[in-house]
Amino acid sequence: MTASDHTGPVTLEQPAVETARETVADGIDRDALVTVFGRCTVEYDGRAASRLEAGDRHVMCKPDGTTLVHTDEGQQPVNWQPPGCSHEVYCEDDALFLESHRSTPEERLLVGFERVAQVSLFPISDSSDLTLVGTEEDLRQRILEDPGLLEPGFRPLATERDTPAGAIDIYGEDSVGRAVVVELKRRRVGPDAVSQLRRYVDALERDLHADASIRGILVAPSVTDRARGLLGEHDLEFVSLEPVGEG
Amino acid sequence: MTASDHTGPVTLEQPAVETARETVADGIDRDALVTVFGRCTVEYDGRAASRLEAGDRHVMCKPDGTTLVHTDEGQQPVNWQPPGCSHEVYCEDDALFLESHRSTPEERLLVGFERVAQVSLFPISDSSDLTLVGTEEDLRQRILEDPGLLEPGFRPLATERDTPAGAIDIYGEDSVGRAVVVELKRRRVGPDAVSQLRRYVDALERDLHADASIRGILVAPSVTDRARGLLGEHDLEFVSLEPVGEG
DNA sequence: GCGTTGATATCGAGG
DNA sequence: CCTCGATGTCAACGC
Numbered sequence: 333m334t335a336s337d338h339t340g341p342v343t344l345e346q347p348a349v350e351t352a353r354e355t356v357a358d359g360i361d362r363d364a365l366v367t368v369f370g371r372c373t374v375e376y377d378g379r380a381a382s383r384l385e386a387g388d389r390h391v392m393c394k395p396d397g398t399t400l401v402h403t404d405e406g407q408q409p410v411n412w413q414p415p416g417c418s419h420e421v422y423c424e425d426d427a428l429f430l431e432s433h434r435s436t437p438e439e440r441l442l443v444g445f446e447r448v449a450q451v452s453l454f455p456i457s458d459s460s461d462l463t464l465v466g467t468e469e470d471l472r473q474r475i476l477e478d479p480g481l482l483e484p485g486f487r488p489l490a491t492e493r494d495t496p497a498g499a500i501d502i503y504g505e506d507s508v509g510r511a512v513v514v515e516l517k518r519r520r521v522g523p524d525a526v527s528q529l530r531r532y533v534d535a536l537e538r539d540l541h542a543d544a545s546i547r548g549i550l551v552a553p554s555v556t557d558r559a560r561g562l563l564g565e566h567d568l569e570f571v572s573l574e575p576v577g578e579g
Numbered sequence: 580m581t582a583s584d585h586t587g588p589v590t591l592e593q594p595a596v597e598t599a600r601e602t603v604a605d606g607i608d609r610d611a612l613v614t615v616f617g618r619c620t621v622e623y624d625g626r627a628a629s630r631l632e633a634g635d636r637h638v639m640c641k642p643d644g645t646t647l648v649h650t651d652e653g654q655q656p657v658n659w660q661p662p663g664c665s666h667e668v669y670c671e672d673d674a675l676f677l678e679s680h681r682s683t684p685e686e687r688l689l690v691g692f693e694r695v696a697q698v699s700l701f702p703i704s705d706s707s708d709l710t711l712v713g714t715e716e717d718l719r720q721r722i723l724e725d726p727g728l729l730e731p732g733f734r735p736l737a738t739e740r741d742t743p744a745g746a747i748d749i750y751g752e753d754s755v756g757r758a759v760v761v762e763l764k765r766r767r768v769g770p771d772a773v774s775q776l777r778r779y780v781d782a783l784e785r786d787l788h789a790d791a792s793i794r795g796i797l798v799a800p801s802v803t804d805r806a807r808g809l810l811g812e813h814d815l816e817f818v819s820l821e822p823v824g825e826g
Numbered sequence: 827g828c829g830t831t832g833a834t835a836t837c838g839a840g841g
Numbered sequence: 842c843c844t845c846g847a848t849g850t851c852a853a854c855g856c
Binding site: 340341343345346363365367369379380381382383384385386387388389390394395396398400402403404405406407410411412414415449450452454455456457458459460461462463465466467496497498518519523524527528530531558561562575576 | 713
Protein backbone atom coordinates (compact mmCIF):
# COMPACT_ATOMS: atom_id res chain seq x y z
CA MET A 333 0.00 0.00 0.00
CA THR A 334 1.36 3.38 -0.96
CA ALA A 335 0.08 6.92 -0.94
CA SER A 336 -0.92 6.44 -4.57
CA ASP A 337 -3.62 4.02 -3.43
CA HIS A 338 -5.49 7.02 -2.14
CA THR A 339 -6.61 7.78 -5.64
CA GLY A 340 -9.40 10.28 -5.67
CA PRO A 341 -12.42 10.36 -7.94
CA VAL A 342 -12.02 10.16 -11.71
CA THR A 343 -14.10 12.76 -13.54
CA LEU A 344 -14.85 13.27 -17.22
CA GLU A 345 -16.77 16.32 -18.46
CA GLN A 346 -18.72 16.26 -21.71
CA PRO A 347 -17.13 12.98 -22.79
CA ALA A 348 -17.85 11.28 -26.09
CA VAL A 349 -20.32 8.46 -25.56
CA GLU A 350 -17.75 5.79 -26.30
CA THR A 351 -15.31 7.35 -23.83
CA ALA A 352 -18.11 7.51 -21.30
CA ARG A 353 -18.96 3.87 -21.89
CA GLU A 354 -15.36 2.77 -21.34
CA THR A 355 -15.06 4.76 -18.14
CA VAL A 356 -18.36 3.59 -16.70
CA ALA A 357 -17.55 -0.02 -17.60
CA ASP A 358 -14.17 0.35 -15.92
CA GLY A 359 -15.78 1.80 -12.80
CA ILE A 360 -18.33 -1.00 -12.55
CA ASP A 361 -15.55 -3.52 -13.10
CA ARG A 362 -13.47 -2.02 -10.29
CA ASP A 363 -16.42 -1.83 -7.87
CA ALA A 364 -16.43 1.94 -7.84
CA LEU A 365 -19.47 4.06 -7.18
CA VAL A 366 -20.30 5.48 -10.62
CA THR A 367 -22.30 8.63 -11.33
CA VAL A 368 -23.48 9.86 -14.72
CA PHE A 369 -25.14 13.20 -15.26
CA GLY A 370 -26.86 14.20 -18.47
CA ARG A 371 -30.01 14.29 -20.56
CA CYS A 372 -31.69 10.90 -20.54
CA THR A 373 -34.88 8.89 -20.79
CA VAL A 374 -35.73 6.21 -18.23
CA GLU A 375 -37.78 3.04 -18.66
CA TYR A 376 -38.75 0.55 -15.99
CA ASP A 377 -40.51 -2.75 -16.38
CA GLY A 378 -41.08 -5.24 -13.59
CA ARG A 379 -43.29 -5.01 -10.49
CA ALA A 380 -44.98 -2.19 -12.40
CA ALA A 381 -44.03 -0.32 -15.57
CA SER A 382 -43.04 3.30 -16.10
CA ARG A 383 -41.53 5.70 -18.56
CA LEU A 384 -39.86 9.07 -18.09
CA GLU A 385 -39.23 11.35 -21.05
CA ALA A 386 -35.93 13.10 -21.73
CA GLY A 387 -34.57 15.43 -19.07
CA ASP A 388 -31.44 16.17 -17.04
CA ARG A 389 -30.88 13.66 -14.25
CA HIS A 390 -28.21 12.36 -11.93
CA VAL A 391 -27.71 8.61 -12.06
CA MET A 392 -25.77 6.64 -9.46
CA CYS A 393 -24.72 3.01 -9.82
CA LYS A 394 -23.38 1.30 -6.71
CA PRO A 395 -21.09 -1.74 -6.67
CA ASP A 396 -23.80 -3.72 -4.82
CA GLY A 397 -26.07 -3.47 -7.86
CA THR A 398 -28.16 -0.50 -6.80
CA THR A 399 -29.13 2.14 -9.37
CA LEU A 400 -30.66 5.51 -8.42
CA VAL A 401 -32.00 8.17 -10.78
CA HIS A 402 -32.41 11.57 -9.14
CA THR A 403 -33.93 14.81 -10.37
CA ASP A 404 -33.63 18.22 -8.72
CA GLU A 405 -36.58 17.47 -6.45
CA GLY A 406 -37.62 14.94 -3.86
CA GLN A 407 -35.92 12.73 -1.36
CA GLN A 408 -36.82 9.63 -3.34
CA PRO A 409 -35.18 8.80 -6.66
CA VAL A 410 -37.55 9.29 -9.59
CA ASN A 411 -36.60 5.77 -10.63
CA TRP A 412 -34.30 3.09 -9.31
CA GLN A 413 -33.23 -0.50 -9.10
CA PRO A 414 -32.57 -2.29 -5.81
CA PRO A 415 -29.32 -3.93 -4.63
CA GLY A 416 -28.46 -7.23 -6.26
CA CYS A 417 -28.94 -6.10 -9.83
CA SER A 418 -26.32 -6.47 -12.53
CA HIS A 419 -25.25 -3.31 -14.32
CA GLU A 420 -24.60 -3.22 -18.04
CA VAL A 421 -23.38 -0.34 -20.18
CA TYR A 422 -23.33 -0.05 -23.93
CA CYS A 423 -23.58 2.41 -26.83
CA GLU A 424 -26.21 2.40 -29.52
CA ASP A 425 -27.15 5.06 -32.08
CA ASP A 426 -24.68 7.52 -30.57
CA ALA A 427 -26.34 7.18 -27.17
CA LEU A 428 -25.09 5.72 -23.88
CA PHE A 429 -27.29 3.11 -22.21
CA LEU A 430 -27.16 1.97 -18.62
CA GLU A 431 -29.18 -1.17 -18.01
CA SER A 432 -29.83 -2.71 -14.62
CA HIS A 433 -31.48 -6.10 -14.34
CA ARG A 434 -32.43 -8.77 -11.82
CA SER A 435 -34.65 -11.84 -11.48
CA THR A 436 -37.08 -12.71 -8.61
CA PRO A 437 -38.77 -10.55 -9.33
CA GLU A 438 -37.96 -10.08 -12.98
CA GLU A 439 -37.35 -6.36 -13.45
CA ARG A 440 -35.28 -4.09 -15.62
CA LEU A 441 -34.29 -0.43 -15.62
CA LEU A 442 -32.97 1.22 -18.77
CA VAL A 443 -31.44 4.70 -18.78
CA GLY A 444 -30.60 6.12 -22.20
CA PHE A 445 -28.38 9.21 -22.39
CA GLU A 446 -28.59 11.32 -25.50
CA ARG A 447 -26.03 13.65 -23.91
CA VAL A 448 -23.52 12.90 -21.16
CA ALA A 449 -22.37 15.96 -19.23
CA GLN A 450 -20.31 14.24 -16.57
CA VAL A 451 -19.09 10.80 -15.56
CA SER A 452 -17.42 10.20 -12.20
CA LEU A 453 -15.94 7.16 -10.51
CA PHE A 454 -15.61 7.18 -6.74
CA PRO A 455 -13.43 4.66 -4.93
CA ILE A 456 -15.42 3.94 -1.78
CA SER A 457 -15.74 1.23 0.81
CA ASP A 458 -17.47 2.32 4.00
CA SER A 459 -17.32 0.03 7.01
CA SER A 460 -18.65 2.49 9.60
CA ASP A 461 -21.93 1.63 11.28
CA LEU A 462 -24.71 4.04 12.09
CA THR A 463 -25.70 4.26 15.75
CA LEU A 464 -29.34 5.18 16.09
CA VAL A 465 -31.31 6.18 19.17
CA GLY A 466 -35.06 6.61 19.54
CA THR A 467 -36.35 3.42 17.92
CA GLU A 468 -39.09 1.04 18.98
CA GLU A 469 -36.35 -1.20 20.41
CA ASP A 470 -35.32 1.68 22.69
CA LEU A 471 -38.91 1.99 23.86
CA ARG A 472 -38.97 -1.72 24.67
CA GLN A 473 -35.73 -1.51 26.64
CA ARG A 474 -37.07 1.47 28.53
CA ILE A 475 -40.14 -0.48 29.69
CA LEU A 476 -38.23 -3.68 30.47
CA GLU A 477 -35.80 -1.72 32.65
CA ASP A 478 -38.62 0.10 34.44
CA PRO A 479 -41.92 -1.79 34.00
CA GLY A 480 -43.62 0.68 36.35
CA LEU A 481 -43.56 3.17 33.46
CA LEU A 482 -46.38 1.13 31.92
CA GLU A 483 -48.34 0.95 35.16
CA PRO A 484 -47.58 0.13 38.80
CA GLY A 485 -47.20 -3.60 39.34
CA PHE A 486 -46.69 -4.60 35.69
CA ARG A 487 -44.36 -7.58 35.26
CA PRO A 488 -42.96 -8.43 31.80
CA LEU A 489 -42.84 -12.18 31.16
CA ALA A 490 -41.72 -12.39 27.53
CA THR A 491 -40.83 -10.38 24.44
CA GLU A 492 -41.60 -11.47 20.89
CA ARG A 493 -44.07 -14.05 22.24
CA ASP A 494 -45.42 -15.82 19.20
CA THR A 495 -49.13 -16.19 18.44
CA PRO A 496 -51.01 -17.34 15.34
CA ALA A 497 -51.44 -13.66 14.52
CA GLY A 498 -47.79 -12.76 14.87
CA ALA A 499 -45.32 -11.86 17.61
CA ILE A 500 -46.34 -9.80 20.66
CA ASP A 501 -43.92 -6.99 21.54
CA ILE A 502 -44.19 -7.50 25.31
CA TYR A 503 -46.26 -10.12 27.11
CA GLY A 504 -46.74 -9.82 30.88
CA GLU A 505 -49.03 -9.70 33.89
CA ASP A 506 -50.57 -6.83 35.78
CA SER A 507 -50.65 -6.37 39.56
CA VAL A 508 -53.60 -8.76 39.98
CA GLY A 509 -52.25 -11.44 37.67
CA ARG A 510 -54.20 -10.68 34.50
CA ALA A 511 -52.43 -11.36 31.20
CA VAL A 512 -51.34 -8.21 29.35
CA VAL A 513 -50.46 -7.79 25.68
CA VAL A 514 -48.33 -4.68 25.01
CA GLU A 515 -47.90 -3.22 21.54
CA LEU A 516 -45.18 -0.60 21.12
CA LYS A 517 -44.96 2.22 18.61
CA ARG A 518 -42.19 4.80 18.56
CA ARG A 519 -44.45 7.56 17.28
CA ARG A 520 -48.05 8.73 17.13
CA VAL A 521 -50.36 5.89 16.08
CA GLY A 522 -53.44 5.55 13.89
CA PRO A 523 -56.10 2.83 13.49
CA ASP A 524 -53.67 0.25 12.09
CA ALA A 525 -51.86 -0.16 15.39
CA VAL A 526 -55.17 -0.68 17.22
CA SER A 527 -56.22 -3.42 14.80
CA GLN A 528 -52.83 -5.03 15.15
CA LEU A 529 -53.10 -5.07 18.94
CA ARG A 530 -56.64 -6.44 18.74
CA ARG A 531 -55.41 -9.28 16.49
CA TYR A 532 -52.78 -10.24 19.05
CA VAL A 533 -55.21 -10.14 21.97
CA ASP A 534 -57.73 -12.28 20.07
CA ALA A 535 -55.05 -14.78 19.10
CA LEU A 536 -53.72 -15.01 22.63
CA GLU A 537 -57.19 -15.51 24.08
CA ARG A 538 -57.64 -18.49 21.77
CA ASP A 539 -54.15 -19.73 22.52
CA LEU A 540 -54.70 -19.62 26.28
CA HIS A 541 -58.37 -20.68 26.15
CA ALA A 542 -58.70 -17.82 28.60
CA ASP A 543 -61.91 -17.42 30.53
CA ALA A 544 -60.81 -14.11 32.00
CA SER A 545 -60.34 -11.40 29.40
CA ILE A 546 -56.82 -10.44 28.40
CA ARG A 547 -55.79 -6.79 28.59
CA GLY A 548 -54.30 -5.08 25.55
CA ILE A 549 -52.22 -1.94 26.04
CA LEU A 550 -50.97 0.28 23.22
CA VAL A 551 -47.84 2.23 24.14
CA ALA A 552 -46.93 5.24 22.00
CA PRO A 553 -46.20 8.95 22.36
CA SER A 554 -49.77 9.78 21.32
CA VAL A 555 -52.79 8.51 19.38
CA THR A 556 -55.09 9.97 16.70
CA ASP A 557 -58.77 10.59 17.48
CA ARG A 558 -59.96 7.79 15.24
CA ALA A 559 -57.53 5.35 16.83
CA ARG A 560 -58.67 6.41 20.30
CA GLY A 561 -62.24 5.65 19.32
CA LEU A 562 -61.26 2.20 18.09
CA LEU A 563 -59.39 1.54 21.35
CA GLY A 564 -62.63 2.16 23.24
CA GLU A 565 -64.70 -0.02 20.92
CA HIS A 566 -62.29 -2.91 21.31
CA ASP A 567 -61.72 -2.60 25.07
CA LEU A 568 -58.07 -1.75 24.62
CA GLU A 569 -55.99 0.70 26.63
CA PHE A 570 -53.43 3.38 25.86
CA VAL A 571 -50.33 4.52 27.72
CA SER A 572 -48.38 7.57 26.55
CA LEU A 573 -44.64 6.97 26.48
CA GLU A 574 -41.77 8.06 24.24
CA PRO A 575 -38.79 5.96 23.11
CA VAL A 576 -36.34 8.19 24.98
CA GLY A 577 -36.77 9.90 28.32
CA GLU A 578 -37.02 13.67 28.62
CA GLY A 579 -38.11 13.62 24.94
CA MET B 580 -30.64 33.29 -23.57
CA THR B 581 -27.62 32.14 -25.50
CA ALA B 582 -25.88 28.85 -26.09
CA SER B 583 -23.60 29.68 -23.18
CA ASP B 584 -26.56 29.21 -20.88
CA HIS B 585 -26.17 25.50 -21.50
CA THR B 586 -23.34 25.46 -19.01
CA GLY B 587 -22.52 21.94 -17.92
CA PRO B 588 -21.52 20.79 -14.47
CA VAL B 589 -18.82 22.56 -12.50
CA THR B 590 -16.36 20.18 -10.88
CA LEU B 591 -13.52 20.70 -8.42
CA GLU B 592 -11.17 17.88 -7.44
CA GLN B 593 -9.34 17.86 -4.12
CA PRO B 594 -10.25 21.51 -3.44
CA ALA B 595 -9.12 23.42 -0.38
CA VAL B 596 -11.93 23.54 2.17
CA GLU B 597 -12.44 27.29 1.72
CA THR B 598 -12.63 26.86 -2.06
CA ALA B 599 -15.07 24.02 -1.57
CA ARG B 600 -17.17 26.16 0.75
CA GLU B 601 -17.36 29.01 -1.79
CA THR B 602 -18.34 26.65 -4.59
CA VAL B 603 -20.98 24.80 -2.57
CA ALA B 604 -22.41 28.10 -1.32
CA ASP B 605 -22.55 29.38 -4.88
CA GLY B 606 -24.30 26.22 -6.05
CA ILE B 607 -26.92 26.39 -3.31
CA ASP B 608 -27.41 30.05 -4.06
CA ARG B 609 -27.99 29.33 -7.75
CA ASP B 610 -30.36 26.41 -7.08
CA ALA B 611 -27.99 23.85 -8.49
CA LEU B 612 -27.88 20.23 -7.43
CA VAL B 613 -24.67 20.03 -5.37
CA THR B 614 -22.65 16.90 -4.67
CA VAL B 615 -19.70 16.56 -2.31
CA PHE B 616 -17.59 13.45 -2.02
CA GLY B 617 -15.05 12.89 0.72
CA ARG B 618 -14.29 11.59 4.17
CA CYS B 619 -16.88 12.80 6.64
CA THR B 620 -18.78 12.23 9.86
CA VAL B 621 -22.57 12.56 10.00
CA GLU B 622 -24.82 13.56 12.88
CA TYR B 623 -28.60 13.65 12.96
CA ASP B 624 -30.88 14.91 15.71
CA GLY B 625 -34.64 15.20 15.39
CA ARG B 626 -37.30 12.49 15.12
CA ALA B 627 -34.55 10.19 16.37
CA ALA B 628 -30.81 10.73 16.86
CA SER B 629 -27.86 9.10 15.12
CA ARG B 630 -24.16 9.34 14.57
CA LEU B 631 -21.91 7.97 11.85
CA GLU B 632 -18.13 7.91 12.25
CA ALA B 633 -15.68 9.06 9.60
CA GLY B 634 -15.78 7.36 6.21
CA ASP B 635 -15.98 8.09 2.50
CA ARG B 636 -19.48 9.10 1.42
CA HIS B 637 -21.33 10.81 -1.40
CA VAL B 638 -23.50 13.73 -0.30
CA MET B 639 -26.18 15.31 -2.48
CA CYS B 640 -27.94 18.59 -1.69
CA LYS B 641 -30.96 19.44 -3.83
CA PRO B 642 -32.37 22.93 -4.39
CA ASP B 643 -35.66 21.84 -2.76
CA GLY B 644 -33.87 21.36 0.55
CA THR B 645 -33.24 17.63 0.36
CA THR B 646 -29.95 16.19 1.57
CA LEU B 647 -28.86 12.59 0.90
CA VAL B 648 -25.78 10.81 2.24
CA HIS B 649 -24.93 7.65 0.33
CA THR B 650 -22.34 4.94 0.95
CA ASP B 651 -21.29 2.22 -1.49
CA GLU B 652 -24.18 0.01 -0.39
CA GLY B 653 -27.94 0.10 -0.22
CA GLN B 654 -30.76 1.74 -2.04
CA GLN B 655 -31.51 3.97 0.94
CA PRO B 656 -29.21 6.81 1.96
CA VAL B 657 -27.34 6.06 5.20
CA ASN B 658 -28.57 9.46 6.40
CA TRP B 659 -30.69 12.21 4.96
CA GLN B 660 -32.88 15.25 5.41
CA PRO B 661 -36.24 15.65 3.67
CA PRO B 662 -37.30 18.40 1.22
CA GLY B 663 -38.03 21.78 2.75
CA CYS B 664 -34.82 22.05 4.73
CA SER B 665 -32.43 24.99 4.50
CA HIS B 666 -28.85 24.18 3.58
CA GLU B 667 -25.93 25.93 5.24
CA VAL B 668 -22.23 25.54 4.52
CA TYR B 669 -19.28 26.78 6.55
CA CYS B 670 -15.67 26.05 7.50
CA GLU B 671 -14.38 25.36 10.99
CA ASP B 672 -11.06 23.93 12.14
CA ASP B 673 -9.98 23.28 8.57
CA ALA B 674 -13.09 21.16 7.94
CA LEU B 675 -16.09 21.73 5.68
CA PHE B 676 -19.53 21.48 7.27
CA LEU B 677 -22.84 21.00 5.53
CA GLU B 678 -25.80 21.62 7.81
CA SER B 679 -29.41 20.98 6.88
CA HIS B 680 -32.19 22.13 9.16
CA ARG B 681 -35.96 22.40 9.38
CA SER B 682 -38.73 22.94 11.93
CA THR B 683 -41.97 20.92 12.36
CA PRO B 684 -40.51 18.67 13.24
CA GLU B 685 -37.33 20.22 14.57
CA GLU B 686 -34.48 18.26 13.04
CA ARG B 687 -30.93 18.85 11.94
CA LEU B 688 -28.34 17.00 9.88
CA LEU B 689 -24.67 17.88 10.13
CA VAL B 690 -22.05 16.50 7.74
CA GLY B 691 -18.44 17.35 8.58
CA PHE B 692 -15.78 16.73 5.92
CA GLU B 693 -12.21 16.32 7.09
CA ARG B 694 -11.24 15.80 3.44
CA VAL B 695 -13.08 16.88 0.31
CA ALA B 696 -12.25 14.82 -2.77
CA GLN B 697 -14.77 16.32 -5.17
CA VAL B 698 -17.37 19.05 -5.38
CA SER B 699 -19.78 19.26 -8.31
CA LEU B 700 -22.56 21.65 -9.24
CA PHE B 701 -25.22 20.41 -11.66
CA PRO B 702 -27.58 22.85 -13.34
CA ILE B 703 -30.83 20.93 -13.47
CA SER B 704 -34.53 21.58 -13.71
CA ASP B 705 -36.60 18.59 -14.68
CA SER B 706 -40.22 19.10 -15.68
CA SER B 707 -40.87 15.66 -17.13
CA ASP B 708 -43.50 13.54 -15.42
CA LEU B 709 -43.24 9.86 -14.72
CA THR B 710 -46.02 7.72 -16.17
CA LEU B 711 -46.58 4.66 -14.03
CA VAL B 712 -48.75 1.62 -14.78
CA GLY B 713 -49.73 -1.16 -12.42
CA THR B 714 -50.92 0.81 -9.40
CA GLU B 715 -53.89 0.28 -7.12
CA GLU B 716 -55.66 2.98 -9.13
CA ASP B 717 -55.22 0.82 -12.25
CA LEU B 718 -56.79 -2.09 -10.39
CA ARG B 719 -59.75 0.09 -9.46
CA GLN B 720 -60.24 1.25 -13.04
CA ARG B 721 -60.06 -2.32 -14.22
CA ILE B 722 -62.93 -3.35 -11.93
CA LEU B 723 -65.05 -0.28 -12.61
CA GLU B 724 -64.79 -0.87 -16.34
CA ASP B 725 -65.66 -4.55 -15.96
CA PRO B 726 -67.39 -5.20 -12.60
CA GLY B 727 -67.96 -8.81 -13.60
CA LEU B 728 -64.26 -9.40 -12.91
CA LEU B 729 -65.11 -9.22 -9.21
CA GLU B 730 -68.09 -11.56 -9.58
CA PRO B 731 -71.09 -11.89 -11.91
CA GLY B 732 -73.74 -9.31 -11.10
CA PHE B 733 -71.59 -6.98 -9.03
CA ARG B 734 -72.57 -3.32 -9.39
CA PRO B 735 -70.25 -0.55 -8.14
CA LEU B 736 -72.15 2.30 -6.47
CA ALA B 737 -69.37 4.52 -5.15
CA THR B 738 -65.62 4.86 -4.79
CA GLU B 739 -63.91 6.44 -1.82
CA ARG B 740 -67.13 6.11 0.19
CA ASP B 741 -66.35 7.58 3.58
CA THR B 742 -66.91 5.76 6.86
CA PRO B 743 -65.80 6.55 10.42
CA ALA B 744 -62.95 4.09 9.85
CA GLY B 745 -61.76 5.64 6.61
CA ALA B 746 -62.64 5.59 2.93
CA ILE B 747 -63.80 2.38 1.20
CA ASP B 748 -62.05 1.68 -2.11
CA ILE B 749 -65.20 0.47 -3.88
CA TYR B 750 -68.70 0.23 -2.42
CA GLY B 751 -71.40 -1.65 -4.32
CA GLU B 752 -74.09 -4.32 -4.40
CA ASP B 753 -74.04 -7.95 -5.41
CA SER B 754 -76.51 -9.71 -7.69
CA VAL B 755 -79.07 -10.13 -4.87
CA GLY B 756 -78.75 -6.60 -3.53
CA ARG B 757 -76.43 -7.16 -0.58
CA ALA B 758 -74.01 -4.34 0.24
CA VAL B 759 -70.37 -5.10 -0.67
CA VAL B 760 -67.20 -3.45 0.62
CA VAL B 761 -64.22 -3.95 -1.70
CA GLU B 762 -60.64 -3.36 -0.56
CA LEU B 763 -57.99 -3.26 -3.30
CA LYS B 764 -54.31 -4.15 -3.03
CA ARG B 765 -51.95 -4.09 -5.98
CA ARG B 766 -49.85 -6.94 -4.64
CA ARG B 767 -49.91 -10.02 -2.40
CA VAL B 768 -51.46 -9.16 0.97
CA GLY B 769 -50.81 -10.08 4.58
CA PRO B 770 -52.86 -9.78 7.79
CA ASP B 771 -52.92 -5.96 7.80
CA ALA B 772 -55.12 -5.74 4.74
CA VAL B 773 -57.62 -8.18 6.28
CA SER B 774 -57.86 -6.07 9.45
CA GLN B 775 -58.28 -2.95 7.36
CA LEU B 776 -61.15 -4.49 5.40
CA ARG B 777 -62.77 -5.75 8.62
CA ARG B 778 -62.62 -2.20 10.06
CA TYR B 779 -64.40 -0.83 7.00
CA VAL B 780 -67.11 -3.50 7.08
CA ASP B 781 -67.69 -2.93 10.80
CA ALA B 782 -67.87 0.83 10.31
CA LEU B 783 -70.31 0.53 7.41
CA GLU B 784 -72.56 -1.86 9.33
CA ARG B 785 -72.87 0.74 12.07
CA ASP B 786 -73.33 3.51 9.55
CA LEU B 787 -76.16 1.68 7.79
CA HIS B 788 -77.64 0.15 10.96
CA ALA B 789 -77.74 -2.91 8.75
CA ASP B 790 -79.68 -5.94 9.84
CA ALA B 791 -78.43 -8.02 6.96
CA SER B 792 -74.69 -8.63 7.08
CA ILE B 793 -72.46 -6.70 4.72
CA ARG B 794 -70.02 -8.59 2.51
CA GLY B 795 -66.33 -7.68 2.53
CA ILE B 796 -64.18 -8.67 -0.44
CA LEU B 797 -60.41 -8.32 -0.57
CA VAL B 798 -59.07 -8.00 -4.11
CA ALA B 799 -55.37 -8.68 -4.67
CA PRO B 800 -53.12 -10.87 -6.83
CA SER B 801 -52.75 -13.33 -3.94
CA VAL B 802 -52.85 -13.70 -0.16
CA THR B 803 -50.58 -15.20 2.51
CA ASP B 804 -51.71 -18.27 4.49
CA ARG B 805 -52.14 -16.34 7.71
CA ALA B 806 -54.16 -13.67 5.96
CA ARG B 807 -56.35 -16.33 4.40
CA GLY B 808 -57.01 -17.75 7.84
CA LEU B 809 -57.98 -14.32 9.14
CA LEU B 810 -60.31 -13.85 6.19
CA GLY B 811 -62.15 -17.00 7.22
CA GLU B 812 -62.34 -15.99 10.88
CA HIS B 813 -63.81 -12.64 9.98
CA ASP B 814 -66.25 -13.88 7.32
CA LEU B 815 -64.50 -11.99 4.57
CA GLU B 816 -63.89 -13.06 1.00
CA PHE B 817 -60.99 -12.97 -1.43
CA VAL B 818 -60.86 -12.46 -5.19
CA SER B 819 -57.61 -12.87 -7.08
CA LEU B 820 -57.00 -10.07 -9.56
CA GLU B 821 -53.96 -8.16 -10.79
CA PRO B 822 -53.69 -4.42 -11.54
CA VAL B 823 -53.04 -5.08 -15.21
CA GLY B 824 -54.50 -7.73 -17.48
CA GLU B 825 -52.40 -10.56 -18.86
CA GLY B 826 -50.03 -9.92 -15.93
C1' DG C 827 -36.91 -18.25 -0.91
C1' DC C 828 -41.61 -16.27 1.74
C1' DG C 829 -43.84 -13.93 5.74
C1' DT C 830 -44.13 -10.27 8.93
C1' DT C 831 -43.14 -5.86 10.87
C1' DG C 832 -40.45 -1.50 11.64
C1' DA C 833 -39.02 2.98 9.62
C1' DT C 834 -35.84 9.52 11.18
C1' DA C 835 -40.17 5.36 6.38
C1' DT C 836 -41.66 8.98 2.00
C1' DC C 837 -45.40 10.84 -0.62
C1' DG C 838 -49.75 12.77 -1.92
C1' DA C 839 -54.60 13.76 -1.11
C1' DG C 840 -58.00 15.75 1.72
C1' DG C 841 -59.88 18.35 5.62
C1' DC D 842 -51.24 22.27 9.87
C1' DC D 843 -52.82 17.01 10.88
C1' DT D 844 -54.69 12.51 9.33
C1' DC D 845 -54.79 8.72 6.48
C1' DG D 846 -53.49 5.20 3.27
C1' DA D 847 -50.40 3.72 -0.95
C1' DT D 848 -45.71 2.58 -2.18
C1' DG D 849 -42.19 -0.77 -7.92
C1' DT D 850 -42.26 1.23 -0.47
C1' DC D 851 -37.05 -0.58 1.73
C1' DA D 852 -34.65 -3.30 5.19
C1' DA D 853 -34.15 -6.65 8.88
C1' DC D 854 -35.15 -10.81 10.87
C1' DG D 855 -37.31 -15.33 11.32
C1' DC D 856 -38.63 -19.63 9.26
